[in-house]
Amino acid sequence: MSKARRSNDWGFPRWRGYGSGREATNVRICDRHGCSDPGDCPAPKSPNSPERWYFCQKHAAEYNSGWDYFAGLDAEEAAQRESSERAQTAGYKESSHYGWAGSGDGTRTRDEMRALEVLGLDPDADFDAVKKSWRAKAKEVHPDVRPGDAEAAKAFQAYQVAYEVLRQAEERREWKG
Incomplete structure (x- = not known):
């Protein structure tokens, strides 16, 4: 006679790994016509309605871009x-x-703080000061001014990236109103 084996699927903690069940996992597909990505981002069908659409992240962002929370x-x-x-x-x-951002008043991200450091500005500098500093520093190390200088090219790229980070942050702030 063979001895019956005891299952590892009893008590607490469960001895099998989480998610290692044998049953099929239900995956909700994006409600956008033609999209086959998982729909894990709920979006309201209408203001103050408990009914939800379930979109993938891309289509949720597209749907919410025109959403007016105060409609009606x-x-x-x-x-x-x-x-x-x-x-x-x-x-x-x-x-x-x-929060984790460090110095400043908490309105800037870590990347913005690093970009301000690269440009040699204070954490509370406005965007006009950013433009002014970026132009001055970029003129000094521009590849047309210093052709063949690898360090100058590297510094120029750092200034460009810092300016781009701060410009995008400024656009986001203006968009939020």
């Missing part, structure tokens, strides 16, 4: 909702100062 509300109701939600989340905004 008059100006007074929209202002009231915005102020109540800001009051509820004010602690998060206030605590962003103590």
Whole structure:
């Protein structure tokens, strides 16, 4: 007679690996017509509705780009909702100062802080100061001014990357309003 083996699938902790079940995993497909990527980003079908579309990340970004959170509300109701939600989340905004970004007031990312260091600027410098510093430093090490100088070319590329990071951050801030 053969002895029955005891299963490893009992008690706590489960002795088999998580996700190693034999059953098929349900994957929801993106609700966008023609897309076969997993739809793991919920998006509301209409304002104040519990019904959701499920998009892939690319289509969720496309869908949300034109989303108006305050659709159907008059100006007074929209202002009231915005102020109540800001009051509820004010602690998060206030605590962003103590995040991982380091110096500054918490409104700049680590990459922006590094870019400001490359350009030799303070953490609270405005974009006009960034432009001015970038132009001055780029003129000194431009490949047309210093042809054949590898260090100057490397410094020029660093200034270009720093300026691009700060320019994109400024555009995002203007877009958010």
